[in-house]
Every structure is written in structure tokens, then in C-alpha cells.
Amino acid sequence: MVLRTEITERPPLLRSINPATGEKIGEFPNMGKKEVDEAVSRAKEAQKFWAELSFEERGEWIYKFKEFVRKNIEDIAEVISQEKGVSRMEALISDVFPILDLADFYIKNTQKILRREKIKIGVWGLLGRESEIEYFPYGVIGIISPWNFPFSIPVGQIIIALMAGNTAVLKPSEFTPKTGVTVKKIFDEIGIPKGILEVVTGDGYTGEMLVRSGVDKIFFTGSTTTGAKIMKTAAESLTPVVMELGGKDPMIVFDDVDLDITTDAAVFGSFFNTGQVCASVERIYVHKKIFNDFVNLMVEKTKKLRVGYSKTPYEYDIGSVISEKQLEKVKEHIENVIEKGGKVLTGGRTNKLFIEPTIFVDVDHSFKAVREETFGPTAPIMKFETEDEAIELANDSEYGLTASVWTKDLTKAKRIASKLNFATVMINDNLITHAIPQTPWGGTKKSGIGRTHGKEGLLEMVQIRHIHTNKMGQKMRQPWWYPFTKEKYEFSLALTNLLHSPSLKEKMSSLIKIAKEIGKVSKQKL
Ligand code: NAD
Numbered sequence: 364m365v366l367r368t369e370i371t372e373r374p375p376l377l378r379s380i381n382p383a384t385g386e387k388i389g390e391f392p393n394m395g396k397k398e399v400d401e402a403v404s405r406a407k408e409a410q411k412f413w414a415e416l417s418f419e420e421r422g423e424w425i426y427k428f429k430e431f432v433r434k435n436i437e438d439i440a441e442v443i444s445q446e447k448g449v450s451r452m453e454a455l456i457s458d459v460f461p462i463l464d465l466a467d468f469y470i471k472n473t474q475k476i477l478r479r480e481k482i483k484i485g486v487w488g489l490l491g492r493e494s495e496i497e498y499f500p501y502g503v504i505g506i507i508s509p510w511n512f513p514f515s516i517p518v519g520q521i522i523i524a525l526m527a528g529n530t531a532v533l534k535p536s537e538f539t540p541k542t543g544v545t546v547k548k549i550f551d552e553i554g555i556p557k558g559i560l561e562v563v564t565g566d567g568y569t570g571e572m573l574v575r576s577g578v579d580k581i582f583f584t585g586s587t588t589t590g591a592k593i594m595k596t597a598a599e600s601l602t603p604v605v606m607e608l609g610g611k612d613p614m615i616v617f618d619d620v621d622l623d624i625t626t627d628a629a630v631f632g633s634f635f636n637t638g639q640v641c642a643s644v645e646r647i648y649v650h651k652k653i654f655n656d657f658v659n660l661m662v663e664k665t666k667k668l669r670v671g672y673s674k675t676p677y678e679y680d681i682g683s684v685i686s687e688k689q690l691e692k693v694k695e696h697i698e699n700v701i702e703k704g705g706k707v708l709t710g711g712r713t714n715k716l717f718i719e720p721t722i723f724v725d726v727d728h729s730f731k732a733v734r735e736e737t738f739g740p741t742a743p744i745m746k747f748e749t750e751d752e753a754i755e756l757a758n759d760s761e762y763g764l765t766a767s768v769w770t771k772d773l774t775k776a777k778r779i780a781s782k783l784n785f786a787t788v789m790i791n792d793n794l795i796t797h798a799i800p801q802t803p804w805g806g807t808k809k810s811g812i813g814r815t816h817g818k819e820g821l822l823e824m825v826q827i828r829h830i831h832t833n834k835m836g837q838k839m840r841q842p843w844w845y846p847f848t849k850e851k852y853e854f855s856l857a858l859t860n861l862l863h864s865p866s867l868k869e870k871m872s873s874l875i876k877i878a879k880e881i882g883k884v885s886k887q888k889l
Pocket of ligand 1 (some may be wrong): 507508509510511512516534535536537565566567568569570571572574584585586587588589590592593607608609610640641642736738764806810811
């Protein structure tokens, strides 16, 4: 096998740069196999002690973390704002604030969700047996994160991993290493023992080394392409994975909506975080009766958005995109719309890494901007006439992260929601549910495998141990043990009929036979 370092030169340092200004923020080691393996081994060692703590004790550490974040929320948001080139307001509300509620939820509920439970085992229970389920941590969780929410995504996963008794090793994105290092600093500030959280900075190769390091499970958040590569690598060691991947999220708007509120939501859903949200509204389907009014109002509002970057937390609405590569991808989609005869109603122009929020019409599902994840500030708007057509259009995608349905008729909205092949459907809202920690987050189709957040996300952090007790196990032999005999064979047939015959008469005669034979059969031994 040829590892990537053996075929390419890697720079020893990663440069973190504010994409909005070009200003250098810091340099961080571009770690290799040795550093990753050492971090994982510290995390493995620490996990032995961490798993012995009670849920309450682990909760106390998470509470300290939460309090530190609350008291320093503006400073943390400033680091994120600089590394991403977006306003501090945006960083604060979307990337830091949601973590406080998430911490509370898992401090209060982890023990309850992971309590030991008895399971019903039917007739086996009558035969003196009992089964219980208990949950136990995997060990070390490897977390590989993207840059678009460099704090809330990994920190949410770290809190859940730690509360469940795991330790964690985080590989932040190469675009946001300072935010990753800041997370580690916060854990150090609260005095958490060494190895409970490790952070390894670096590029994709560092991530690959983490997948190969012997961690017990990988939580990956990022693009579908990288997700597929990671699954392939993880398959070599059968390391389990949770994958939170890309999206192409539809917004379906019916003709009874409040146009003013719904167009505000469409603008926010499409352009928030410069459209670099996995759950961004990336396709809008509007009922033909209100199509023109909706489009005109959305264009009017989009023109009011202020594009730029400054240290004043709320001077601009839309920041830069993260990188040249991201800019090129968005430009490619805009050019494809123009080439294929679609109309750009507003926006479309770029300046350095800033892109004007852009609205397209006269597009359909053959356009790149409608089929592929754009991950930028663009909104293609299309028409539909019937409920079935809206469902068909929304489902016509290889992604299945979130969708939203907009109407005053909640019965209709729920009926439609149940027909959408998406892991989250929001009714009269968008974007929000990643920030609601009580609810599961994940994707169908190419948007992901497994869940984070909610009870389901916690269960991804633990293994299930089934404990089965045969209360008669020291009193008698089982009738199916060796040696096989004629009596045991007939006993087995009688047992089959006792349990499964629909005839009461047959059940009764089988019961009599079993009662008569059980003593004899259980004495037949090797
Ligand atoms: P990316 O896939 O380029 O990178 C994500 C992480 O993977 C980075 O830390 C990167 O260094 C690492 N990586 C790259 N190659 C690797 C390899 N071979 N082995 C191991 N690790 C490797 O994604 P990105 O550009 O940082 O993020 C944007 C994407 O993330 C979008 O597609 C977006 O939809 C998706 N995303 C999904 C969610 C979700 O919850 N579903 C949330 C945020 C972002």
C-alpha cells in the first residue's frame, strides 16, 4: 500500500488565513502519522480512567466547559469569524450559542438514555431466563470536521462522546486549525486530565492517519467525496463510521403562505453563512400562483444584503467564501446557468473571495446549480403546480439531508413531509434543527450514514452489551445438548408444536409429552 505522504511533499506547517482579508492568523503543525498515533495513544490511556467516572462526574467537567464557553463567547466567536471571514454575529449565533443547550441536554439526559434495561424475551422468559441490555463506550472516538461550523460540529460530537465515557481525538479542517486548537485550550483551561481530548492539526493526510490509527469509531463531517474515501479506508480495519455529508436541500412553498415572512426565510436559508451550510436552501420550488410575487420580493430583499467583512460584529450580512476552490465551484454553477439559458435576476458577480448573493430563474434539474451541491450564496427558484409534482421534484436528488415545506395548512405539510426522502423535514422553518440538540441529525442517500445529536446520536457513541442469564443454568442440563437421542428429537418436535401450532388440541398433547419427558431428557448426558 502506498500512503499519500510517500507520494507527495507536505508542508510542515498549515497557514490559517482570514479569507475575507487575506490576513495571516497563525501557523499550526501539519501533523503526520507519528503525532496522530501519539495523540491516539494518550487518548486510549486516558479513556480507562474516564470510563470509570460516573455520569455525574463527567457531567461536572462538561458543565465547567459550558461555563467557560458562556463567559468567553465573544472571544471564541471572534476566532471563528476571523478564520471563516464571516461576521462575528454569524459565528456567535450559529457556531457557539447552540453548544450551550447541547451541553445541558447531555449533562441532564445521558444517564437516563444509557440506563441498563431489561428486554422481553417471550417464552424464554417463562423458561427461567432473563436478558438485559447495557451500553458501554467504544473507547477513542476520532472526529474529522469541516470548516463551515468549525466549533459547533466537533464540539457537539466531543461532548456526546465524552458524556458516554469515550475520549476523543479531533482533526479540525485545514482551513480552521485555530478554532480546533481553541477547543483544546478551553479543555486545558478547565483542567481536564491529559488525553481526554486531543487535537491533531493538519490536512487530509492527517485525517487519513487518524482513520488508520486504531481509533474505535470515526465521526466524519464533510463532503460526500471525502466521506466515501474515509469509508474505504475505515473498511480495511472494519472501523465503524458515522458520516454527515453534503446536501441539496429543497424548500417547497405553497400559495397560501405569508409572502413577507416566507421570502425572509428563503433569503436567510439560502445565504446564511455565505450559503456554506450543509442544510442551506439550495433549491426553491414555488407554487405557480405566487411565483412572480415571491421571486420579485425575494430579489428586492436580497439586494438589501450587505456583503463584506469587518470587526464590527453586525456591519455585514454576508461574508466571504472560505477559499479559491469554493469560489471557483460557485462561479462554475453561475456560468452553467448563463450558458444553458437560465436568468440571473440579481447578484452573480464576485470580488476576491466575496460573491454577491445570486438568484436564478428559468432553470431546471439539468442545471448544475440545481443538481450538485453549490455550497455558496445562490438560490435557484422553480415553479410547481401540484402537491405530487412538488414531492417528485424535491425527491429528485442524490442527497437527502433536510427539506422544508411552507404552508399554513399543517395537515397538508405533514402529509408531504412523510413523503420526502430526507432525514429532516422542517415545516415553516429552515436550517434550525442542527441547533436543537434533542433531535437527531443526519442524512439519507448520499447525505450520510448514522446520526449525531438526540438520543440516536448518543447511541452511536456506545456499543450494546447483551447480558443473558439462565437462572436454571446450574440446576439442569439443556434438552438440546449432546448426546442427540430419539427422545430429544421427539421432545424437540413436541416443543415446536407447543410453541407454534395453531391447534389448541395439539398444543395440549405436546405439553403433556414435554412434561412427561423433560426429566428423562435432561438426564441424558455424555
Ligand atoms: P472536506 O470533505 O473537504 O473536508 C472535511 C474534513 O476531512 C477536513 O478536516 C479534511 O482535512 C478531512 N479530509 C480530507 N481528505 C481526507 C481523507 N482522505 N481522510 C481523512 N480525512 C480527510 O469538506 P469541507 O470542504 O471541509 O466541508 C464542506 C462539506 O461538508 C460540504 O459538502 C458540506 O455539505 C459538508 N457538511 C456536512 C454537514 C452535515 O452535518 N451533514 C455539516 C457541515 C458540512
